[in-house]
Amino acid sequence: MASEMLGHVMVNAVFTPSTIKNLPDTIRYFSGLGVRQIYLSPDYSAYWNEEAISSLTRIYEDIGDLYKSYYREGNPHYISLIDNKISVILRNGYDQKDRCRMGIAEFAITPEGNVFPCERLVGSGNNDHQIGNIFQGIDPKFMLCHCAKGQQINEACLECAIRDFCMNWCGCSNYMTSGYYNRVSSFLCHSEKTILQTSFRVFRELESELGPLFYQHLVGKQC
Ligand code: SF4
Ligand code: SF4
Known part of the structure; x- marks a missing residue:
């Protein structure tokens, strides 16, 4: 029952340079509780050094892999970093x-x-x-x-x-x-490039595997 209710709850996880490595585990944790709408936001006020900036690539890829695996299991999750950019890709850029x-x-x-x-x-x-x-x-x-x-x-x-x-x-x-x-800072530039590349790959793979099912999720008919 609790997990059914949590399916309608939105959570927002703010990550910092020292906690970004835990993001995939954070998503798994929320998913295990039944949460299906997960917002991820960087702490823009933190100091993002070169090491933290380069770690974005692997972490965003791991999040993309999780997103795909939930889909393939028939258990899609809304993950803001990925879903927002897929929506922008489908609209051919920000209006x-x-x-x-x-x-x-x-x-x-x-x-x-x-x-x-x-x-x-x-x-x-x-x-x-x-x-x-x-x-x-x-x-x-x-x-x-x-x-x-x-x-x-x-x-x-x-x-x-x-x-x-x-x-x-x-x-x-x-x-x-x-x-x-x-x-634009090097952090924001790298983050935008990386999440766009990851989201594009996720979109292409899921679209070719799932076709219309994937679009149903994107217009909010499944989540
Ligand atoms: S999009 Fe505009 S209103 Fe929103 S945080 Fe950025 S500057 Fe502020
Ligand atoms: S990704 Fe391109 S448009 Fe965006 S901040 Fe970097 S250089 Fe500018």
């Missing part, structure tokens, strides 16, 4: 409306009326991410103090073959990992 335009079309407003460009950047009281107040008005130019000068995003992104599938537009994640809203 314009998917992309956050922080401080322009995305705002967070505190109970005091202070306006921030993103809810994750709201601190306690005033902080230097604030771009105004609903009573005095807002000025997105305040965001410039957290933007690196020059082009809108990393130069490498402009020529990158997978730029339409990459979340390099999340200014908050960029800020937490690079110090600038408009600069």
Whole structure:
């Protein structure tokens, strides 16, 4: 009974450079309890050194293998890292409306009326991410103090073959990992590349093995 109820529960596991190695076991643990909707989120505020960044490749591959094995057993799981990117692949990239335009079309407003460009950047009281107040008005130019000068995003992104599938537009994640809203860190870049490659392989394999069954899961008819 408990495991039936847990099938409707969503869990979010936040991983850090020191806990990422446990992610596959974490998924197995939740799966063993009956949980079928597992969200995985990196701790963007952590320091991701080169060793931790390179470990992403193997760990994401292991998660992809788990995702496939659950499918093959007729017991599909929603695993956010993989499912989100498969959805983006099927849509042929992020649509314009998917992309956050922080401080322009995305705002967070505190109970005091202070306006921030993103809810994750709201601190306690005033902080230097604030771009105004609903009573005095807002000025997105305040965001410039957290933007690196020059082009809108990393130069490498402009020529990158997978730029339409990459979340390099999340200014908050960029800020937490690079110090600038408009600069993608090596951690985020490697994470996006790796999870996209893994998800693409998972999609191709499962699509060829399962055909329509796989699409039913993707549109929420199975989980
Ligand atoms: S994968 Fe890296 S280089 Fe390519 S668009 Fe994303 S952040 Fe930029
Ligand atoms: S977390 Fe990223 S995508 Fe979400 S509101 Fe903030 S900047 Fe936008």
